[in-house]
Amino acid sequence: MTVVTLGVHIVDVLARPVESIPAGQDTHLLEQIRITAAGAAAGTAVDLAKLGVQVASAGAVGDDELGDFLLMVMERHGVDVGGIVRKPGEQTAASILPIRPDGGRPSFHVPGANLGLSPADLDHGRVRAAGFLHLGGMDVTWGLHDPGFFALLDEARSGGTVVTMDLLSNMPDLVQGARVFLPHVDYFLPNEEQALMMSGAADAEEAAVKLLGEGPRGVLVTLGGEGSLVATAAGITRVPALDVPVVDTTGCGDAYCAGFIAGLAAGRDVLGAAGLGTAVAARVAGGLGSDAGLDGLDPSLL
Numbered sequence: 194m195t196v197v198t199l200g201v202h203i204v205d206v207l208a209r210p211v212e213s214i215p216a217g218q219d220t221h222l223l224e225q226i227r228i229t230a231a232g233a234a235a236g237t238a239v240d241l242a243k244l245g246v247q248v249a250s251a252g253a254v255g256d257d258e259l260g261d262f263l264l265m266v267m268e269r270h271g272v273d274v275g276g277i278v279r280k281p282g283e284q285t286a287a288s289i290l291p292i293r294p295d296g297g298r299p300s301f302h303v304p305g306a307n308l309g310l311s312p313a314d315l316d317h318g319r320v321r322a323a324g325f326l327h328l329g330g331m332d333v334t335w336g337l338h339d340p341g342f343f344a345l346l347d348e349a350r351s352g353g354t355v356v357t358m359d360l361l362s363n364m365p366d367l368v369q370g371a372r373v374f375l376p377h378v379d380y381f382l383p384n385e386e387q388a389l390m391m392s393g394a395a396d397a398e399e400a401a402v403k404l405l406g407e408g409p410r411g412v413l414v415t416l417g418g419e420g421s422l423v424a425t426a427a428g429i430t431r432v433p434a435l436d437v438p439v440v441d442t443t444g445c446g447d448a449y450c451a452g453f454i455a456g457l458a459a460g461r462d463v464l465g466a467a468g469l470g471t472a473v474a475a476r477v478a479g480g481l482g483s484d485a486g487l488d489g490l491d492p493s494l495l
């Protein structure tokens with residue numbers, strides 16, 4: 194069964210441990226610098242490929258060296274990149290993340306080509322044929338806030354595609370704007386901040402219930418080191434995070450989504466799939482970058 198990840202593609206440049214920006218022209222020596230294919234679609238795609246799931250990604254990058262790098266890395270991990278279009282004259286989205294000694298992750302970001310992604314860039318046949326379609330970062334891909342795209346999602350779902358969705362930003366206007374997708378998705382996986390912003394609720398449980406009322410079969414609110422909360426018609430269950438030494442939590446949400454989708458694809462129920470998401474996210478938290486800790490992994494052992 195093929196998974197299609199659709200949405201945001203970002204090159205992450207990560208460095209650790211960073212305590213401060215050096216004064217003047219000083220240089221600080223660090224332990225590690227990495228560059229990865231990341232973002233709510235690309236990062237999830239790489240994680241899925243590392244979990245042994247057949248995955249194709251769809252989105253937009255620039256016609257620049259960062260775009261060359263992103264496609265090369267995704268392909269090297271086994272992701273089908275045929276659905277990623279190149280936008281001449283735009284820059285590939287990128288983030289610089291100086292990771293603090295405690296794993297904290299401030300960032301600098303250029304949104305670049307992601308903002309221009311539109312339904313015309315997509316291979317609709319591929320979307321309809323997907324077993325699972327993961328929408329990554331619909332709060333920043335405004336070009337997809339389009340009745341034609343919603344109709345495509347509904348068509349895919351009526352053909353059996355399971356649609357999952359995650360967000361990217363923590364900007365209230367953008368996050369609230371993505372609410373229009375809720376009637377068109379099966380499972381919504383925001384983090385706590387996004388769930389509160391989108392619903393206007395006072396806590397994660399209330400947020401999950403409100404968001405569930407807008408259409409999805411399941412809402413999974415991730416709570417960082419506190420784990421996650423899984424809300425379905427059957428009720429609300431808290432899934433604790435694993436107690437692991439944390440290096441960098443970049444991409445933990447993407448890893449959770451990848452594990453969740455891999456779990457559903459392998460026939461697990463929603464709570465079982467959330468458990469796999471939790472285990473995959475814990476591996477990613479133990480290393481630098483959104484795909485850390487997943488090499489040579491047998492997901493059936495998690």
Ligand SMILES: Nc1ncnc2c1ncn2[C@@H]1O[C@H](COP(=O)(O)OP(=O)(O)OP(=O)(O)O)[C@@H](O)[C@H]1O
Pocket residue numbers: 383384385414415416417418419420421433434435436437439442443444445446447448449470471474475478
């Ligand atoms: N410190 C931690 N220790 C163990 N597991 C963690 C930790 N932080 C996050 N996780 C796991 O990762 C999941 C997702 O984390 P989080 O809620 O931070 O996602 P996020 O904010 O969407 O991150 P991103 O957008 O960078 O992917 C959590 O539900 C939890 O299972």
Ligand SMILES: [Mg+2]
Pocket residue numbers: 359360361383384446447
């Ligand atoms: Mg996230």
